[in-house]
Amino acid sequence: MDNSAPAAPKYYRLKEELRGLVRDAEPGSPIPTERALASRYETSRTTVRQAIAELVAEGVLSRTQGKGTFVAPSSPTYVRQLTSFTDDAAAQDLRSSSRILGIEHVTADASLVSRFGMPMASELTRVERVRLINGEPLAHEAAYLPGVLDGLRGHLEGNGSLYATLSAHYGIDIAEAEDTVETMVAGPEDALLLKTEMGAPLLLIHRRGLDAEGTPVEWTRSVFRGDRFRFFARTRR
Amino acid sequence: MDNSAPAAPKYYRLKEELRGLVRDAEPGSPIPTERALASRYETSRTTVRQAIAELVAEGVLSRTQGKGTFVAPSSPTYVRQLTSFTDDAAAQDLRSSSRILGIEHVTADASLVSRFGMPMASELTRVERVRLINGEPLAHEAAYLPGVLDGLRGHLEGNGSLYATLSAHYGIDIAEAEDTVETMVAGPEDALLLKTEMGAPLLLIHRRGLDAEGTPVEWTRSVFRGDRFRFFARTRR
């Protein structure tokens, strides 16, 4: 009779069931505890946790040890359109900010030179930051810039925009950017920095920034939360 | 003493351990069975399975019920660069092909019209396909094109390229494309069509194709396997 969906695993049916229950619920409102759900749906906590885990990965739910599981606040989805994080956020009426994890000078690694086509600069500046939207972590990125940029931290703490700072204080203008977008699974460090869970899907973006002459002047590795983020591109043939 | 990584979950340590073992292994070679690994590492099968599941999601391993778990063949990573799937594959020396799931005429839905800025065409043509690289499924996509395109199936079965067919037989030339890229988790249908696992990370891409006058002439929803695929974009300010 019913051969439409006979083989769907139990955790998946539960997941979709929960998704339906949550759809009309107030963001931030709690859902029943795992033990309660296991009892209500006559299943084991393991199965409930598997269903919840995928909904968390999709950004539908969020959970905290000791507190409970909640309907995820519908965080604004940040869309990457232009080349500057700060400009993009402003264009979407989002408050952007950054937490600087470190600024340091590094010597040009062979892999950096070859993989990213940087000119043979013996010294590079590395800027590692967490990018926040409305106070919530969205991305973790490390930018490499050729040369020794003195006083960069001070300038960055001022307005936050790397591109604006580079243009105003160092005469570096990024005219063109090449982005490569791929998926990634969150490890412990990513989970911590982005306040997400291990195993959550992330977007890994490598960017090469070029100036007006086509010379590479930036290479950045960014990791974005898979929920809360979309990448936009316009291509002409 | 050792406060470097005291709190890393067991399944994660096992995952990285396995990743190391597999790094130098021949693609396609089998790894020990889940039960054997559980015994060797003095853990439970549940924990082993969690470690393997993430490695499968990353494309490092692949497994089949009844057969075993294997080092994933290092599938070529398809990179989306231009606007045409067929052209991109050719540029990367990959054999591309398509499996047509259905071609049908649909009446313009309000959501289609509003969300994608299609002109008010009462009739649309919907083309649903699975795109393959070297015979392996890479993407599942559904394209909507304005108007009733007679004989489309025949032309598509000929060369496979939708854009080439539209240009040659229907006078439709896509000059510009707008892509939105986001993550997604594989459900049962996606897993089946793309020969991947439920819960595996996917890339969901919505494309709006415009002709030389800027009129929308295509809207496509594509789901790509998260391993095996990268998206490339070049942006000028």
Added chain:
DNA sequence: TCAACAGATTGGCCTAGGCCAATTCGCGAT
């Protein structure tokens, strides 16, 4: 020689429950 069948093997899914850590709540002392 080869086909068919029976058992063993392997991953897919699930159960039942334990211990720990983070958080919350209530009660008692100040």
Added chain:
DNA sequence: ATCGCGAATTGGCCTAGGCCAATCTGTTGA
């Protein structure tokens, strides 16, 4: 009232093992 402490609650992680389905393997019989 308020602070502090301990118990209860909740998610995080793990164990041990069961049943099923898909696959493989060896044996048996035509």
